[in-house]
Structure formats: C-alpha cells, structure tokens
Amino acid sequence: MLQNIRIILxxxxxxxxxGSAARAMKTMGLIxxxxxSPKRFPASEANSMAAGALDVLEKARLFDTLDEAIADCSLVIGTSARTRTHSFSRPMLSxxxxxxxxxSExxxxxxxxxxGQETMGLTNSELEKCHFHTSIDANPDYPVxxxxxxxxxxxxxxxxxSLKSDCADNNEKPEQEYPLIKELELFYEHLETTLTDIDFIIQQHPGLVMTRLRRFFNxxxxxxxxxxxxxxxxVAAQKTAKKNS
Structure with missing residues (x-):
C-alpha cells in the first residue's frame, strides 16, 4: 500500500x-x-540533503503540471493551513x-x-483539485x-x-471503487459543455458555477x-437539447 502513496511537491x-523530502519519505517506507516544475533539479544540494535516500531521489518523477502528476490517482489530499478558498469552506482532515x-484508498x-511552494503553499486553483485538505496541529500563535x-x-x-492496519485487511480492497482524477476531469468538461448547451451556464458570464459544482462532487x-x-x-440531456433546438 505504501508504494501507492505519492508525495507531490x-x-x-x-x-x-x-532532498529532505526524499529522506523523510524513505525513513517512513515511502518511495x-x-x-x-521544481525551480532547480537535479541539484547537488538535493543530493546532499537526501543523505541515504538517493535511491528515492533518483527515481523521482518530473511533471510540468499538477494535473499530469495526479491524473491516475483516485484520491488527492492537499496540505494547507487555510480552511477557506473563494469563500467556500473546504473538507478538512486531521x-x-x-x-x-x-x-485505505x-x-x-x-x-x-x-x-505547495515553500513560501506560498498551494494556490486556490491547486487546492480545488484536491478531495480533501489536511493541516498539522501546531502552536496557534506560531503555526509555521x-x-x-x-x-x-x-x-x-x-x-x-500502516503499522496499525490489520494484516488480514491489507489484502482486501475497499468496497467503493472511485474514479481516477483524469476521469473526473473528463466528467467536469462534459458537465460544463452540457450546462452551456442548455443555457444554464452563460459563456460570457460563467460565474462560479463550475467551481461550486467541482466542490460539490469532490x-x-x-x-x-x-x-x-x-x-x-x-448525454441524454444533450440529445434532448438538440431535438428541442
């Protein structure tokens, strides 16, 4: 299961x-x-900080966008100290x-x-791609x-x-089978097209309809x-709209 858990920076x-991330991962069995889009990689500083985790570092995969990095994932959790974006509360996990x-998944x-990036964290648009957000309990006066x-x-x-998981349960898949992110993105594209076709979304003034719907389905x-x-x-709605047009 740990091999299926992806750490994305x-x-x-x-x-x-x-390099420090690679070392932190290896000490806990993650690979x-x-x-x-890192600013500089490969780099000697990364190798130095990785210490005995060079194998994790050397196998690190590079992506141009977050969408590409999570396309084959069924669950995405973003790290953030913020609980609200675009005035919408976000599902938070400890x-x-x-x-x-x-x-489990x-x-x-x-x-x-x-x-996210060291100084900025995840952007609102990146957080919108996550099913859940998580934060670490810290001193409220200095939660840095x-x-x-x-x-x-x-x-x-x-x-x-992982240590608490019962060995007998580890070989059982959960009853629910969730779609991958790339499948969800195709659904969102289809949904937006359909809502535009039936004039629910006005292209010139789309507002926050899709943002709200993404949050709802996430x-x-x-x-x-x-x-x-x-x-x-x-599909049925689009066919009916064409017949009535």
Missing part, C-alpha cells in the same frame, strides 16, 4: 527541500516522489485522518499527498512549519497508520458506477 524553490484515508489505486518538517510529520502519520465523491450514470444523464 509543487514549484519547490530550494533543491535542499527536495514515490513526484516533482511539479493529520491522523489524512494518513488513514490515504492508506491506496489498496485500490495510486493516491497523492500534495505540498517548513515544508521538509511538514513532509516528515505527515509521512510519520502514514507509517504509523465532497460527494461519486463512485465509478455513479460517475458513469452521471455521464449517461449528460
């Missing part, structure tokens, strides 16, 4: 943090490191809940834990963690959760069969 500024969710398909420390803490929670988390049913409804 976006726009990492200092290569030393990439899948993905980098989205560090322990985050670890348990990742571990990694039995089915790849899952991802995403970290550098990215390497945050990665170490959350990787430890994942490792701890929270609802339709299963594969349910998503296929929704796609069928959209």
């Amino acid at each position: 976006i726009n990492t500024f200092h290569p030393g943090n990439i 899948d490191l993905c980098l989205v 560090a322990e809940q985050c670890a348990a969710q990742l571990l 990694s039995r089915q398909s790849p899952v991802a834990l995403v970290f 963690l550098n990215v390497a420390s945050a990665i170490q803490i959350l990787c430890y929670e994942i490792h701890k959760a 929270r609802a988390r339709p299963e594969v069969k349910e998503l296929n049913m929704l796609r069928g409804i959209l």
Whole structure:
C-alpha cells in the first residue's frame, strides 16, 4: 500500500527541500516522489540533503503540471493551513485522518499527498483539485512549519497508520471503487459543455458555477458506477437539447 502513496511537491524553490523530502519519505517506507516544475533539479544540494535516500531521489518523477502528476490517482489530499478558498469552506482532515484515508484508498489505486511552494503553499486553483485538505496541529500563535518538517510529520502519520492496519485487511480492497482524477476531469468538461448547451451556464458570464459544482462532487465523491450514470444523464440531456433546438 505504501508504494501507492505519492508525495507531490509543487514549484519547490530550494533543491535542499527536495532532498529532505526524499529522506523523510524513505525513513517512513515511502518511495514515490513526484516533482511539479521544481525551480532547480537535479541539484547537488538535493543530493546532499537526501543523505541515504538517493535511491528515492533518483527515481523521482518530473511533471510540468499538477494535473499530469495526479491524473491516475483516485484520491488527492492537499496540505494547507487555510480552511477557506473563494469563500467556500473546504473538507478538512486531521493529520491522523489524512494518513488513514490515504492508506485505505491506496489498496485500490495510486493516491497523492500534495505540498505547495515553500513560501506560498498551494494556490486556490491547486487546492480545488484536491478531495480533501489536511493541516498539522501546531502552536496557534506560531503555526509555521517548513515544508521538509511538514513532509516528515505527515509521512510519520502514514507509517504509523500502516503499522496499525490489520494484516488480514491489507489484502482486501475497499468496497467503493472511485474514479481516477483524469476521469473526473473528463466528467467536469462534459458537465460544463452540457450546462452551456442548455443555457444554464452563460459563456460570457460563467460565474462560479463550475467551481461550486467541482466542490460539490469532490465532497460527494461519486463512485465509478455513479460517475458513469452521471455521464449517461449528460448525454441524454444533450440529445434532448438538440431535438428541442
């Protein structure tokens, strides 16, 4: 299961943090490191900070966008101290809940834990691509963690959760089968096209309709069969709209 848990770093500024991430991962049994548009990589600073985790560092995969890095994942959790974006509250998990969710769903398909740039964290648009957000409880007067420390803490929670898992259950897949991110993105494209075709969305003034609907479906988390049913409804709606036009 740990092999299916992906740690993603976006726009990492200092290569030393990439090396520290690799080291934090290896100490907790995680091996899948993905980098989205790092400022400098490969770099000697990354190698130095990785210490005995050069194997994780050398196998790190590079992506141009977050969409590419999470396309084959069924669950994406973003790290953020913020609980609201675009005036919408976001589904939040504690560090322990985050670890348990990742571990459980990694039995089915790849899952991802995403970290933003050191100074900015994840952007609103990146957070919108996550099913859940997670944060680390810290001193409310100074809740500041550098990215390497945050990665170490959350990787430890994942490792701890894996030790608690019952061996007999580890070979069982969860009953729910969730769609991959790339399948959800195709659904969102289909949904937006359909809503435009029936004049629910006005192209010149789209407002926040799709943002709200993305948040709704991310929270609802339709299963594969349910998503296929929704796609069928959209097809039927488009056919009816064409007949009546």
